[in-house]
Structure formats: C-alpha cells, structure tokens
Amino acid sequence: MKLLIGAWRWLDERLGFSSTIMPVVRHPVPRSVNWWYVTGSATLMAFILQVVTGVALATNYVPAPSNAYDSLHFITSQAEFGNILRGMHFFGASAMVVLVLIHMTQVFMTGSYKFPRELNWLSGVLLLALTLAMAFTGQLLRWDQNAFWSTVVGAEQAARTPIIGGILTKLLIAGKTVGGATLTRFFAIHVFLIPALIFGMIGLHLYLAIRHGVSEWPRAGRPVHKATYLQEYEEELKQGEPFFPDAAWKDAVVMLLVVVAIIALAAIFGPPHLGKPADPTIVQAYPRPDWYFVWYFAVLALSPPSIENLVILGFPLLVFLGLALIPLLWPTGERSLRSRPWAPAVVTIPVILVVVLSVEGFRAPWSPNFAALGASPLPAAVQTQLDPARQKGAQVFQFRGCRACHAIAGSGGHKGPDLGAVGDRLTPAQLTTRIAAGGGGMPAYAGVLSPAEMQVLVDFLQGLRSPNREPAGTPLAP
Amino acid sequence: MAGGMTEGRAMTEQAGEPRPPGAAREAVLSRRRLLTRVAVGGGGLVALALAVPVVGYLLGPLFDSTPATWADLGPVDSFRQGETREAELSDPSSLPWAGETARTAVWVRRGSGNDFTAFQVNCTHLGCPVNWLPEAQLFLCPCHGGVYNGDGTVAGGPPPRSLFTYETRIRDGRLQALVSGLQTV
Numbered sequence: 322m323k324l325l326i327g328a329w330r331w332l333d334e335r336l337g338f339s340s341t342i343m344p345v346v347r348h349p350v351p352r353s354v355n356w357w358y359v360t361g362s363a364t365l366m367a368f369i370l371q372v373v374t375g376v377a378l379a380t381n382y383v384p385a386p387s388n389a390y391d392s393l394h395f396i397t398s399q400a401e402f403g404n405i406l407r408g409m410h411f412f413g414a415s416a417m418v419v420l421v422l423i424h425m426t427q428v429f430m431t432g433s434y435k436f437p438r439e440l441n442w443l444s445g446v447l448l449l450a451l452t453l454a455m456a457f458t459g460q461l462l463r464w465d466q467n468a469f470w471s472t473v474v475g476a477e478q479a480a481r482t483p484i485i486g487g488i489l490t491k492l493l494i495a496g497k498t499v500g501g502a503t504l505t506r507f508f509a510i511h512v513f514l515i516p517a518l519i520f521g522m523i524g525l526h527l528y529l530a531i532r533h534g535v536s537e538w539p540r541a542g543r544p545v546h547k548a549t550y551l552q553e554y555e556e557e558l559k560q561g562e563p564f565f566p567d568a569a570w571k572d573a574v575v576m577l578l579v580v581v582a583i584i585a586l587a588a589i590f591g592p593p594h595l596g597k598p599a600d601p602t603i604v605q606a607y608p609r610p611d612w613y614f615v616w617y618f619a620v621l622a623l624s625p626p627s628i629e630n631l632v633i634l635g636f637p638l639l640v641f642l643g644l645a646l647i648p649l650l651w652p653t654g655e656r657s658l659r660s661r662p663w664a665p666a667v668v669t670i671p672v673i674l675v676v677v678l679s680v681e682g683f684r685a686p687w688s689p690n691f692a693a694l695g696a697s698p699l700p701a702a703v704q705t706q707l708d709p710a711r712q713k714g715a716q717v718f719q720f721r722g723c724r725a726c727h728a729i730a731g732s733g734g735h736k737g738p739d740l741g742a743v744g745d746r747l748t749p750a751q752l753t754t755r756i757a758a759g760g761g762g763m764p765a766y767a768g769v770l771s772p773a774e775m776q777v778l779v780d781f782l783q784g785l786r787s788p789n790r791e792p793a794g795t796p797l798a799p
Numbered sequence: 800m801a802g803g804m805t806e807g808r809a810m811t812e813q814a815g816e817p818r819p820p821g822a823a824r825e826a827v828l829s830r831r832r833l834l835t836r837v838a839v840g841g842g843g844l845v846a847l848a849l850a851v852p853v854v855g856y857l858l859g860p861l862f863d864s865t866p867a868t869w870a871d872l873g874p875v876d877s878f879r880q881g882e883t884r885e886a887e888l889s890d891p892s893s894l895p896w897a898g899e900t901a902r903t904a905v906w907v908r909r910g911s912g913n914d915f916t917a918f919q920v921n922c923t924h925l926g927c928p929v930n931w932l933p934e935a936q937l938f939l940c941p942c943h944g945g946v947y948n949g950d951g952t953v954a955g956g957p958p959p960r961s962l963f964t965y966e967t968r969i970r971d972g973r974l975q976a977l978v979s980g981l982q983t984v
Contacts, residue, residue, distance in 0.1 A: 387898030469900070470927055473981070474942070477926035480983035488861060490983060495860045497980020500901065501894030502860065600899040602887045604920050604928040607941050621925060622943035626957050687944030687956070691930070722935035736944055764946055764954035769936045 345531060349561035351554075353538030354568045357431070360424035361530075362572035366579045367416040368519065371455075374410040375512065378403075382462070384508035386501055389464040390598040397592060408587025414456055416583055418613045421445075421452050426668050429647070432656030433536040435545045439648035441529045444522055446644045451519050458511040460611050464504060469599030470608035472499050472507070474621075481630050499601075534558065535568075539656035547653055607691070616675045619682035689725035690734030707781070714781025717774045721766070729785065737763060744786040748793045752779045865892040867979035872907060872917065872967075875974050883908040883931050883949060886917075888976055905965065905976060906931055906938070908949065917976045918951055919963040923984055929962070938962065959984055 333339050381400055383392040396403035425445060428434055434442035457475070461468045476499065479489040495502035537557050562568065593611070597603060610618050624632035658664055707715055718724065726736035747755065753775060759765035770778065870888040878884065886907045893901035906918040906929070918938075920928045927942035937954060938947035946955040951962035965976035 385896040385898070386900045387896045470942075473921065473926040476981065477921070477924075477983050486983075490981075491860045491863070492858065494981075496863055497865070497892060498890055498900075498903070499981070500890060500892075501897035503900075598899060601903040601920075601928075602885075602899070604885060604904050604930055606928050608927055618942075622957065624957075626959060629957065629959070688941055689939045689944070689946075691939075691941065694932070720934050722932045722937070725932070725935070725939060759954065762946075762955035764935075764937055764948060766935075 346565045347563040348531060348534070349558045350535040350564045350568050351537035351557050351561050354535055354562075355538065356571055357427055358535060358568070359572050359575040360420065360427045363575050363579050364417065364420040364424050365523065366576035367413055367420050367583070368523070370580060370583060371410065371413045371417060372516065374406050374413060375516075377406055378410055379512060382508075384462070384505050386464065386504050386599065389462070389504055390595070393463060393465075393595060397595065404591055405584070405587050407592035408590065409583050410459075411593050412583045412586040412590075414459055415611075415613065416579060417452050418456055420579075421449050425449065425644075429668065430658060430664055431536065431539050432545075432661065432664075433539075434648040435654070435656060436547050436550055436652045438529070438533050438536060439652055441526060441533065442648045443645060444526045444529065446641060448519065448522050448526065449644070450641060451515055451522065455511065455515050455519070456611065456613060458507050458515070461507050462504070462511060463593070463595065464599045465596035466599060466603065466606045467596050467608050467610075469499065469601065470606055471610055472503060474608065478633055481633055483630075535564070536656075539658070541655070541657040541659040543657070544655045544660075545653045605691075612679070615682035616678035617682075619678040619685075622685070622687045623678075623681070684735075686735035688734070689736055691725065693724040693733045694722055707784075710777065711781045711784055714777035714779070717770070717778045718781060721770065721774075721778075723778075740782060740785060742785060742787040742790070744783045744793060745790045746793055747782075749779050749783050751793070752782055863892070865979075867977050869968065869970075869975040870978045872905060872974040872976055875913065875969055875972050878907055878909040878915070878974065880909055880911055883933065885931070886974075888978060891978060892980070904928065906962075907974065908951075913969060915967045915969075915974060916951065917965040917967050917974075919965065919982055921963070921981065922958060923953075923960050923962060924956070924958040926981075926983070 336342075378396060381392055381396050381403070383389055393407075397407055398404070400406075428442065428445070457471075461472050461475075472494065476490045476494045479493050480486045482489050491497065493506075494500075495506040534554065537554065543553075597606075609615070620632060620636070655661055718729075723740075724733040726734040728735055728739045729741050731739075731741070743752070755763065756770070756775065756778065757765060757767040766775075868891040870891060872886040872888055878886075883906055886905050887902050888905055890897070890901050890903055904920045906920055908916045908918065910916070918929075922929050922940040922942065922945045924940065924943055924945045927940050927945075929938040929940045929945070929947060931938055936949045938949075938951070940946070940956065940958070944956040945953070945958040947958070947962055948954045951964065953961055963982040965978060967977075968975050
C-alpha cells in the first residue's frame with residue numbers, strides 16, 4: 322500500500338494531475354445547471370464511439386472499388402462481431418447527427434451562444450458541418466449501388482458551382498469519372514482528414530467551454546450586458562458547485578445511456594442493408610440517401626428548375642451563414658424564452674420543414690414507379706369491371722408504361738395525376754390530344770401508340786369514372 | 800504577412816530607447832530583430848517547401864490530361880435498326896484497382912442504316928442512371944423524376960438539357976464511342 326501511494330506521488334509530481342488537471346475537472350459551475358446541460362456530453366460520447374468502432378472497422382475494410390464491397394460483406398457476415406460493429410457505426414452516425422442538432426437547439430433555446438460564448442457557438446457550427454460531411458462520406462464507403470450513385474449526384478451538384486464547378490468536381494471524384502481514385506480519396510477524407518479537423522474543433526470547443534464556464538440557467542429580466550455579465554457570472558459561481566462530481570454524474574449517466582442505446586439498436590436492427598455492388602453497368606438502380614439526407618433529396622426533386630442552382634448551392638450556404646450570424650448579430654440581451662417568444666418558432670419551423678420534406682422524400686411521388694411496370698396487373702377491382710374491348714385498353718395502359726407515372730385505384734406511380742376517375746374530367750377528344758401531344762410534364766405519345774392502340778386506350782380511360790357521374794362532355798340537363 | 804504587425808509593435812516598444820534624432824528606421828534593426836525575421840522567413844520557406852508537394856499531390860487530378868479515346872461498344876450488327884439498347888464500354892483512364900467501375904453503361908440508339916446515337920446514361924439533372932422503357936419509348940430517371948424522349952430530348956421533370964451523347968464512329972464493323980469522362984451541365 323505504501324508502495325502504491327509512493328508510486329502515485331511520483332507520477333503525480335511529474336504529471337501534475339492534482340495541481341493542474343484536478344482544478345480544471347473540479348471547476349465551479351452554476352448551481353442552476355440541470356439535465357438540459359448533458360446534450361454536449363452525449364454528442365461527444367457518440368463521437369468517441371464512432372472513433373472506436375471506425376478504427377475497428379478499418380482493420381478489415383479495403384478502400385478499393387475492386388474489393389470494397391466484398392470486404393464489407395466479409396465484415397457483415399463473417400468477421401467476429403462485424404455485424405454489430407457495422408450496426409453501431411451506422412446508428413452512432415445517426416446519433417451524432419441527431420445529438421449535434423439537439424445540442425444546438427438546447428444552446429439556442431437557452432441563449433447560451435451570447436457573450437462571451439460566441440466562439441463556442443461558431444466552433445459548434447463548424448462541428449455540425451464536419452458531422453454532416455462525415456455522414457455523407459461514410460455512406461459512400463459502403464460502395465453499393467446507393468453509394469456509387471450518391472457519389473455521382475454529389476459530383477454533379479459540385480459541378481453546378483459557377484466558374485469553379487469543373488475544378489471542384491475533378492477534385493471531389495479525383496479524376497474525370499467516379500472510379501478507382503474516387504473511393505481512396507473519400508476513404509482518406511472520412512478516416513483521416515475530417516476526423517483530424519473534428520478532434521481539433523472539439524479541443525477548441527471544450528477549451529472554450531472551460532474558459533468561459535458553463536452558462537447559468539437563463540432567468541427572465543436578467544439580460545446579458547457586455548459590461549456587467551462577467552462580473553455577474555463570477556458572483557453566480559461563488560454559490561456554484563464543482564463540475565466533478567456534482568454536475569458530471571448527470572453527463573456520465575447520459576453518456577452511458579447513449580452507448581447502451583446504440584449497442585441495442587445495432588443488436589436489434591443490425592447494420593444498413595447492402596444493396597447491389599457499385600457497378601455502373603447496372604442501370605437498374607434506385608439510389609436513395611441515408612435517412613438524414615432524405616429531406617435534401619426531396620429538395621433536389623422539388624425545387625423549380627429556374628432557381629435550382631440557387632437552391633442546390635445557395636441553400637446550404639445560407640443555412641450555415643445564418644447559423645454563424647446568430648451570435649454575431651445578437652450577442653447580448655435576454656436569454657430567457659419568456660422574453661424570446663420567437664426562439665421556439667425559429668427552431669420549430671425548420672424542424673417541420675425537414676419532417677415534411679423527409680416524408681415526401683420517402684414517398685418520392687416524382688419518381689416513376691418501376692414496380693408497377695411489366696407484368697404486374699391492374700387491381701382486380703378495376704380489371705373485373707371491364708368488358709373485353711376495354712380490357713384491351715387496360716393492356717395498352719399497362720404495356721406502354723403509363724402506370725409508371727399514373728395510378729388507378731391507388732395502384733401505380735404518382736408523378737402524374739391519378740386517373741381513377743379521369744372520365745369525369747376529360748372527353749375522349751381531350752384525352753386523345755393530351756396523350757398524343759403531352760405537355761405539363763407528360764411526354765407526347767403520338768409517335769409511340771398506333772391509332773388502334775390510342776382508340777382502345779382512350780375508351781378504357783373514358784370509362785374510368787366515379788360512381789353515378791356522367792362522362793365529361795355530357796350536356797347539362799335543362 | 801504577420802511579420803509586418805510584429806515589426807510595428809516592436810517599433811513602439813523600442814520607442815523609449817535612446818536613439819539619435821532623425822535616424823533612419825533601418826538603423827534600429829537590432830541583431831535580435833534580424834534573427835527573428837530570418838527565423839520567421841526561414842520557417843515560412845520550409846512551410847512552403849512542405850506545402851508544394853502535399854498540395855500539388857492532392858490537386859493532382861486537375862492536371863490529369865488523359866486524352867479522349869475511342870472505346871469499343873460492340874459489333875455494329877449487334878444493334879438492331881430502330882432500337883435502343885444498353886451497351887458497355889471500358890473507361891480508358893481507369894486504374895488497375897477500379898474493379899467494376901472501370902466499365903460503364905451506355906444507351907445506344909440505332910436509327911435507320913448506320914445512324915447511331917450513344918447516350919451517356921447519367922441524367923443531366925444530377926447524374927442518376929436513366930432507364931430505357933422501350934414500350935413507352937422513354938428514358939426514365941429513378942431519382943428526381945426526369946423523363947427523356949427516345950432522341951434524348953427532355954420530356955418532363957427537372958433536367959435542364961437533353962441527355963449527353965458521345966461522338967461515335969464505325970471501325971472494322973464495330974461501333975466506337977469517344978470517351979473523355981463524366982459530362983456534366
């Protein structure tokens with residue numbers, strides 16, 4: 322025992338643990354610190370987990386297009402615990418994206434970004450950008466069809482940048498096409514470059530948190546003034562408590578919960594499904610981003626073509642510029658939500674927007690429904706009502722791929738209008754014109770359909786009516 | 800760079816020292832200041848010497864000057880008149896470990912006679928691979944809803960222009976396409 326104490330003293334004298342580190346660990350925090358203050362630690366825990374699982378995964382991953390997919394298969398199905406590690410890395414990534422946003426929301430709602438903590442916020446905004454960059458590059462390393470085409474979409478987005486678009490694209494995909502040099506580049510960015518930047522930024526972020534101290538819980542009627550705040554905070558700390566252990570135990574509990582939750586999710590749901598291997602000769606692909614980018618996928622599909630470049634490039638810039646400006650434009654004043662009634666709206670509106678866009682993105686009504694093509698028949702309810710002549714029209718409708726974009730009785734694509742009751746709206750002449758000439762997103766079929774096909778198709782469509790409705794074009798009764 | 804600022808501060812610090820009135824500024828360049836400048840300048844040079852190869856290496860893809868080359872698409876007779884079908888070509892600039900990505904798909908449309916059009920499969924909107932629907936005579940994009948006619952012109956959706964094409968030629972009864980990388984808007 323004496324020996325142990327002696328050894329500890331020897332180490333401590335040299336490390337300066339008691340004299341330098343302990344005062345930092347036990348720095349006073351305001352007594353008003355509560356459970357809301359754990360979101361930053363939770364995010365940090367998710368990041369640590371990403372580093373640990375990522376380093377482990379890297380021992381088996383081969384960052385070359387010829388082998389990347391096979392090595393992922395090996396990790397998933399053969400490597401000891403590989404399945405659960407991949408799952409943890411995936412859910413850890415989701416957790417990081419979610420927790421960073423929750424942490425930012427909490428800091429924004431409590432006005433903690435105000436003087437003197439503006440740089441804490443700004444370094445946090447950079448960390449958000451780096452987290453999203455990790456999420457994007459990570460998805461590409463899966464190197465399945467989704468990954469490959471997401472890379473192409475990313476490259477084409479970069480190509481839209483004015484003037485330097487071409488240069489950016491070449492740098493991003495490391496050449497003229499997505500291929501051998503692309504994956505190694507993304508690998509280096511994902512496992513070396515961005516993590517190094519994140520380590521540095523977290524270091525700065527934590528240093529600033531200690532330098533300026535944890536903000537006190539906001540109180541209405543106590544606005545931040547640059548002249549007096551530091552002194553007020555000093556007063557507050559006089560009744561404060563040491564960070565460790567009085568406040569830190571809450572962080573520890575939540576950090577443990579984060580780890581347990583991620584392991585549980587990985588164990589229950591497993592890693593994300595590996596699609597077909599990244600093979601540019603397979604054009605039957607259905608590329609979709611991971612869930613946290615689905616809202617942006619919807620933005621890309623829905624933005625009006627005339628302002629599309631502005632949306633693709635300007636929108637992310639605007640979001641980050643806006644976030645960066647928050648502490649610079651409002652460094653002082655009230656922190657309490659009672660005096661900032663607009664703050665919840667600033668958070669809620671983007672959240673609603675992202676949720677709505679995500680729902681649309683998952684539905685993707687603008688995408689043709691390839692599953693409705695080929696042999697799959699119309700719903701029985703529609704089929705049985707048809708006489709032989711109209712059966713022929715239904716066959717044309719199916720064979721010519723109309724159902725990729727048009728639904729009947731809810732079955733089919735949703736790019737064009739539902740035709741379940743089109744007979745109510747359009748006369749045979751109108752139907753013929755619309756099909757032959759197209760317009761408003763509808764392709765012209767004049768050169769595709771024979772006159773006989775057109776005839777039976779129009780007859781079939783004309784007969785699609787809601788119950789008890791006269792066909793379109795019937796003169797109104799006097 | 801930053802040297803200018805430190806110099807300015809140093810000047811004020813030295814203001815208290817006795818100095819002959821009206822002496823030229825160069826006269827106060829002390830030994831210490833000179834060594835500081837040499838150290839900062841030397842450090843900058845070393846940093847530059849390090850940065851040139853590293854940055855140059857990372858910017859390497861910009862200087863890739865692989866010329867456009869003719870790639871084989873298959874025998875002319877394998878394409879039927881009035882039909883559009885998928886063909887494959889090998890990317891001439893691909894690396895040995897490119898695996899599947901060394902090959903890429905091309906939509907080849909043969910009109911009458913030897914009238915060929917080779918379309919890049921990437922949608923001009925954001926690059927997803929378009930699918931040919933022979934019954935509807937349309938190319939459909941699976942991502943954001945782009946639709947093209949059989950001749951590659953836009954029929955609907957967000958694409959800003961018609962499908963990109965490769966220049967084609969026929970050599971020894973085989974169809975070839977001129978390939979130089981991903982064409983983007």
